[in-house]
Amino acid sequence: MADHHPTGIKRWLFTTNHKDIGSMYLWFSFIMFLIGGAMAMVIRAELYQPGLQFVEPNFFNSMTTMHGLIMVFGAVMPSMVGLANWLIPMQIGAPDMALPRMNNWSFWILPFAFTLLLSSLFMDGGAPNFGWTFYAPLSTTYGPPSTDFFILGVHMMGISSIMGAINVIVTVFNMRAPGMTLMKMPLFVWTWVITAFLLIMVMPVLAGAVTMMLTDRHFGTDFFNAAGGGDPVMFQHIFWFFGHPEVYIMILPAFGVASEIIAAFARKKLFGYSSMVYATASIALLSFIVWAHHMFTVGMPIAGELFFMIATMLIAVPTGVKVFNWVATMWQGSMTFETPMLFSIAFVILFTIGGFSGVMLAMAPVDFQYHDTYFVVAHFHYVLFPGAIFGTTAAVYYWLPKWTGKMYNEKLGKIHFWWSMIAVNLTFFPMHFSGLAGMPRRIPDYNMMFAAFNQLASIGAFALGLSQLFFLFIIIKAIRSGKKAEDKPWEGATGLEWDALPCPAPYHTFDTPPQVK
Amino acid sequence: MSTENQEKYEKYYVPEQSPWPIIGAIGLFLLAYGGANFIQQTTGKYNNDGSMGWIIFSVGLAVIIYMMWSWWRDTIRESMNGLYSAQMDRSFRQGMLWFISSEVMFFAAFFGALLYARQLIVPWLGGEGNNAMTHALLYPDFIPQWPLTTTPAGETTTAMGAFGLPAINTAILLTSSWTLTIAHHALKDGNRSALLNYTAITALLGIIFLGLQAYEYYEAYHHMGLTLGSGIYGSTFFMLTGFHGFHVTIGTIFLIVMSVRCASGHFTKENHFAYEAGAWYWHFVDVVWLFLFIFVYIV
Secondary structure, eight states: OTTOOOOHHHHHHSOOOHHHHHHHHHHHHHHHHHHHHHHHHHHHHHTTSSSOOSSOHHHHHHHHHHHHHIIIIIIIHHHHHHHHHHHHHHHHTOSSOSSHHHHHHHHHHHHHHHHHHHHGGGSTTOSOOSTTTTOTTTTTTSOOTTHHHHHHHHHHHHHHHHHHHHHHHHHHHHOOOTTOOGGGSOHHHHHHHHHHHHHHHHHHHHHHHHHHHHHHHHSOOOTTOGGGTOOHHHHHHHHHHHHHHHHHHHHHHHHHHHHHHHHHHHTSOOTTHHHHHHHHHHHHHHGGGOGGGGGGGGTOOHHHHHHHHHHHHHTHHHHHHHHHHHHHHHTTOOOOOOHHHHHHHHHHHHHHHHHHHHHHHHSHHHHHHHTTBHHHHHHHHHHIIIIIIHHHHHHHHHHHHHHHSEEOOHHHHHHHHHHHHHHHHHHHHHHHHHHHTTOBSSOSOOOGGGHHHHHHHHHHHHHHHHHHHHHHHHHHHHHHHOEEOOSSOSTTOOSHHHHSSOSSOOSSOOSSOOOOO | OHHHHHHHSOOOOOOOOOSHHHHHHHHHHHHHHHHHHHHHHHHOSSOOOSSOHHHHHHHHHHHHHHHHHHHHHHHHHHHHTTOOOHHHHHHHHHHHHHHHHHHHHHHHHHHHHHHHIIIIIHHHHTTOTTOHHHHHHTOTTOOOOSSOOBOTTOOBOOOOOSTTHHHHHHHHHHHHHHHHHHHHHHHHHTOHHHHHHHHHHHHHHHHHHHHHHHHHHHHIIIIIOOOTTSHHHHHHHHHHHHHHHHHHHHHHHHHHHHHHHHHTTOOOSSOOHHHHHHHHHHHHHHHHHHHHIIIIIIO
């Protein structure tokens, strides 16, 4: 029987099937999303009022740190890898990922890595409390004992990401069906292959940074210690050389998702396909030469500030191309507004707001005012939540019929959308104002004058948290009792996964490559 | 359409279930958890004697070695049973190339630290640019120079010269790349004895390199006062050479395994991906050393 698949727990532990691994990645990332979200709830509860209400400052710092680390490495990145696993082989007509066993290893490292990271919450001295950016000397000289577990946890995540990225690149370059030329690939595949390049380039640099941290902490080296001829600022340079491309690692696959969904529901071909590819590649290349815009206030030579300022602003050009193309795709399309489309349109609008505040932050003289304030928090949450998370959410709604053979309830989906849309803006928009007024980030207590904005943000955050539980409910309901999906539930959908495969996709697909015209 | 393609294309081998990935993940976890405890116990910075760090670490290491052994055993069996198509071979090759690329970036982080320290930190601590006050207030007696033999805090050390052991080691590694290439050509020509001899010589040169490096470290620690704690010079010196030495160790083990596999007749003229992967890795390690020799020792 063609659709035979192994059963029991071994199916998941020992699997080499890209669909199983994709599902595990997606569920894992959702669990991490809820854990990281719970930490965000702690943060917002404490910030609901000025003064210290619920938690100690040190624990508050652990919460901001762990929230960031878990969301970046545990929720967003694995969710994107999950999408890649499910979709790339089907979209390019491959039987599986190129290196299926390594694929399984990439996944299974993650639960262990995050067990290690989360166990630090129960250690003497508490969990890492130096922010997700773990600047030296906070993480070296002053880091709690759990820092060492954090360091090795990061090493494990890095190994996982690098292997995952290698798998994606090799799959795309070696496994495409005959006729599937590079410039015929769906944009999701393109954005992911570029993401994978970024991962291979920068995850090892992160590994280098934490290795130097470890030796500074325990073996007497002086990389980040001025007394020995090192420099804590060097840590920031190395970290952000990883950190800035990392930002694009989290968003580029979401660009790909939005490009596919908008085209499908506008019932038009994506406007400017090749310019989308080149824009994505340009964003990726530029991401290597802009890292120091995260550290304008650290005391760089003026030439450095200028260079990084101008290079950063250049990124607005390819990003503008993308936003233009999304809008032009919708222009005069026969649009309908199913849930995935709603999330994608919100993605375009809200991500653009995040992009604009990014341009503001890119201006060195202005950044001196914004630096380390809630304005920065507002900015990166606008690109990450309505950017990366909305992108993933849209993808889940869009491809759910392909994965499970079931439809979600459209009405509930729309409620989920409007609920998240309102909550996300209520949470993060006021942060622009508190930030501009000078409220510093990563602080458990604040001046009375910021109280109103913070209350709004906290109310929004609780609503946003609840909306994610509602999302979980919708998905479980769809899987258990959803309407059976037609083979092509979306009229305007294109691509091999819709045209050549039924819903749900069989356990093994494209044992023989399809011919792409 | 599909039957036509069925005849035209070889089937890509998607392996059945395998227990090794998850065993590898458990091994890595034990390695990391034990390693962190082990480090904390050894350096005594924290009060952490209750845990059995080194035992967990060793178990993790054993699990990893067992996993690698079994995983590769399976792969070799499948390959020798002819399950792998030419396309599969390309997957392995591309995978190895991208793995080496990621390793290049790992070294790049440490080289970046070295260049940043030499070109920016040390001059700035000496007051260059707009850092006159840093110099005057923090370390007024500090003299910027490279190799940095006196740190801002006043610790002194000796710099490692380039033209003793390091030059010999350079010659050894370059020679080893050459012998490996001879072996590789012998493999392609089907010349078994030359293949075996030159692969073994290459591995032997790797071992000699490591022995000399150990001796160099011994000299540094015991006669030159050059340690990991000798300021940024010692930090970058040992991090770069140590990390490279670790890679030479892996490469040497790789080559020894390849010698054994050559002797067992695993490779044919056409089908010898593992051997080439080992060779690529070795050349990569060799090229890194050239950069090390220039930037750590000579300049």
